[in-house]
Amino acid sequence: MIQATQRILSRIGRATLAVFQSIGALILFALTAVSHIFRPPFYFGAFVRQLLNIGYFSLPVVGLTALFTGAALALQIYSGGSRFNAEAVVPQIVAIGMVRELGPVLVGLMIAARVTSSIAAEIATMKVTEQIDALTTLSTNPMKYLTTPRVLAAFLVVPLLVGIGDIIGIMGGFFVSTSRLGFNPSNYIQNTADFLTFIDIVSSLTKGAVFGFIAALMGCYYGMNSNRGAQGVGEATKSSVVVASVLILASNYLLTEMFFSS
Amino acid sequence: MITIKDLHKSFGPKTVLNGVNMHIAAGHSMVIIGGSGTGKSVLLKNILGLITPDSGSIEVNGIDPNTRNRDAFLDMFGMLFQGGALFDSLPIWQNVSFRLLQGKHKLSNSEAHEIAVEKLRRVGLRPEVADQYPGELSGGMQKRVGLARAIAAEPEIIFFDEPTTGLDPIMSGVINELIREIVVEMGATAMTITHDMSSVRAIADEVAMLHEGVVQWTGKVGDMDNSGDPYLDQFINARPDGPIEAIR
Ligand SMILES: Nc1ncnc2c1ncn2[C@@H]1O[C@H](COP(=O)(O)OP(=O)(O)OP(=O)(O)O)[C@@H](O)[C@H]1O
Ligand SMILES: [Mg+2]
Numbered sequence: 376m377i378q379a380t381q382r383i384l385s386r387i388g389r390a391t392l393a394v395f396q397s398i399g400a401l402i403l404f405a406l407t408a409v410s411h412i413f414r415p416p417f418y419f420g421a422f423v424r425q426l427l428n429i430g431y432f433s434l435p436v437v438g439l440t441a442l443f444t445g446a447a448l449a450l451q452i453y454s455g456g457s458r459f460n461a462e463a464v465v466p467q468i469v470a471i472g473m474v475r476e477l478g479p480v481l482v483g484l485m486i487a488a489r490v491t492s493s494i495a496a497e498i499a500t501m502k503v504t505e506q507i508d509a510l511t512t513l514s515t516n517p518m519k520y521l522t523t524p525r526v527l528a529a530f531l532v533v534p535l536l537v538g539i540g541d542i543i544g545i546m547g548g549f550f551v552s553t554s555r556l557g558f559n560p561s562n563y564i565q566n567t568a569d570f571l572t573f574i575d576i577v578s579s580l581t582k583g584a585v586f587g588f589i590a591a592l593m594g595c596y597y598g599m600n601s602n603r604g605a606q607g608v609g610e611a612t613k614s615s616v617v618v619a620s621v622l623i624l625a626s627n628y629l630l631t632e633m634f635f636s637s
Numbered sequence: 638m639i640t641i642k643d644l645h646k647s648f649g650p651k652t653v654l655n656g657v658n659m660h661i662a663a664g665h666s667m668v669i670i671g672g673s674g675t676g677k678s679v680l681l682k683n684i685l686g687l688i689t690p691d692s693g694s695i696e697v698n699g700i701d702p703n704t705r706n707r708d709a710f711l712d713m714f715g716m717l718f719q720g721g722a723l724f725d726s727l728p729i730w731q732n733v734s735f736r737l738l739q740g741k742h743k744l745s746n747s748e749a750h751e752i753a754v755e756k757l758r759r760v761g762l763r764p765e766v767a768d769q770y771p772g773e774l775s776g777g778m779q780k781r782v783g784l785a786r787a788i789a790a791e792p793e794i795i796f797f798d799e800p801t802t803g804l805d806p807i808m809s810g811v812i813n814e815l816i817r818e819i820v821v822e823m824g825a826t827a828m829t830i831t832h833d834m835s836s837v838r839a840i841a842d843e844v845a846m847l848h849e850g851v852v853q854w855t856g857k858v859g860d861m862d863n864s865g866d867p868y869l870d871q872f873i874n875a876r877p878d879g880p881i882e883a884i885r
Contacts, residue, residue, distance in 0.1 A: 416739070416740070501724075504720055504722055505718045505719075505720055505722035506722050506723070506724055506725075508682070508685075508687045508718065508722065509716070509718055509722040509723075509724070510724075511685075511687060511711070512685055512687070512711055512714060512716045513711075513735050513736045513739070513786075514707075514708045514711045514712055514736065514739065514740070515735075515739055
């Protein structure tokens with residue numbers, strides 16, 4: 376009995392240590408990636424390529440996601456609101472819902488699906504085929520050459536994507552409301568604009584920056600720490616997307632708490 | 638000059654290097670032979686500092702691989718990886734002149750392209766290859782591009798991990814000659830891993846055979862045939878029977 380308890384306790388202890396160890400490793404990884412932003416040499420070309428890849432090429436998926444979500448949101452608020460004669464609030468709730476929550480979260484998750492996975496798979500493949508070792512022997516720091524441009528680009532460009540997603544989401548709600556639900560277009564726009572505050576927009580973009588950072592960082596971290604072989608690449612890709620998504624949702628809660636609770 | 642003393646390296650429970658001692662004089666060509674999985678590639682990676690040894694010491698021109706000035710240390714080396722390890726997002730010419738496009742003294746694109754074409758020619762590849770991507774080349778061509786990259790910056794120490802594996806006999810001959818040339822003309826120190834005995838005889842000044850984590854035999858290439866070492870004899874004469882077991 377005592378032995379069994381001991382065994383369980385020691386197993387819990389070991390698991391706890393392992394968790395702290397990986398958190399520590401992750402924080403160290405993040406700090407290293409960030410520190411390279413300020414230390415030459417800088418790989419400007421790689422940075423620009425990542426801006427395009429993460430930002431520009433994500434536009435279609437971000438646009439479509441936001442458009443359909445905004446449209447569905449308007450329908451839901453209308454039908455839910457009509458139960459207590461509050462159909463008129465559609466513009467305001469669509470605006471606040473998109474800008475404060477759905478815009479950043481959906482863009483964050485889409486970036487986790489599209490960008491985190493591709494970063495993880497690419498870097499893990501490079502690791503498995505010794506390209507990371509080759510970089511090192513060519514006196515090029517892989518963190519600086521691969522991780523920093525990706526993380527910085529995502530940090531800067533995902534807020535932009537979120538801003539665009541917010542606008543397209545509101546437009547989705549606008550189209551449905553004016554064409555199907557009988558709202559007056561100019562009133563709709565007026566109500567939306569009047570209702571949104573500065574802090575709504577700041578919180579939206581801040582979330583975008585944090586989510587972008589998390590998404591790129593997780594892709595790089597799992598890629599760099601991938602095991603050997605094709606299985607290692609698959610595992611790295613899967614874990615990176617799962618962990619990035621969970622961290623995005625968790626940090627979304629924390630940021631909402633920070634911006635709006637008091 | 639490379640000096641390795643009592644080098645140990647294990648991966649988990651598996652001991653790969655178990656007390657390797659080796660000395661390579663400047664300007665000499667050392668060839669490492671040994672069965673598959675005996676730790677030849679691991680040995681090279683230890684010297685480059687890509688893998689940290691468990692114990693033992695390595696010195697390259699008196700410098701430890703884990704020196705604080707890693708860039709200066711690595712600038713001495715060129716390395717051909719066993720799998721080529723080309724950067725598949727970059728065109729061939731940028732792969733070859735990768736090092737020349739970095740750092741303080743970096744060359745312009747046109748200069749780097751020109752050097753890449755010249756190095757490609759030395760490994761028997763046409764200038765058109767320069768603008769293709771690694772994915773478009775055959776395995777043997779990729780290997781030769783890796784070779785061109787290893788010699789592009791004219792390093793003083795060059796490591797070749799199986800430079801002729803996957804090449805046709807004529808191309809193997811060309812590469813053997815090239816490696817010999819680099820050692821003789823440029824005065825480079827070379828360390829080559831190969832399974833190809835004709836390469837060994839063409840390239841080596843000295844030979845070391847790895848077996849079960851240690852250097853089983855080392856000596857001048859001319860002494861290889863009458864070493865009296867049963868392991869070496871079995872290996873170089875490709876005999877299935879002998880002290881080396883076929884299942885490893
Ligand atoms: N990063 C690593 N993690 C775990 N084990 C490794 C690692 N690198 C090498 N090994 C193991 O070390 C042993 C030696 O590998 P190494 O690649 O040096 O062999 P080799 O002598 O180069 O063989 P070959 O001639 O087939 O290339 C192998 O059993 C391999 O599985
Ligand atoms: Mg090998």
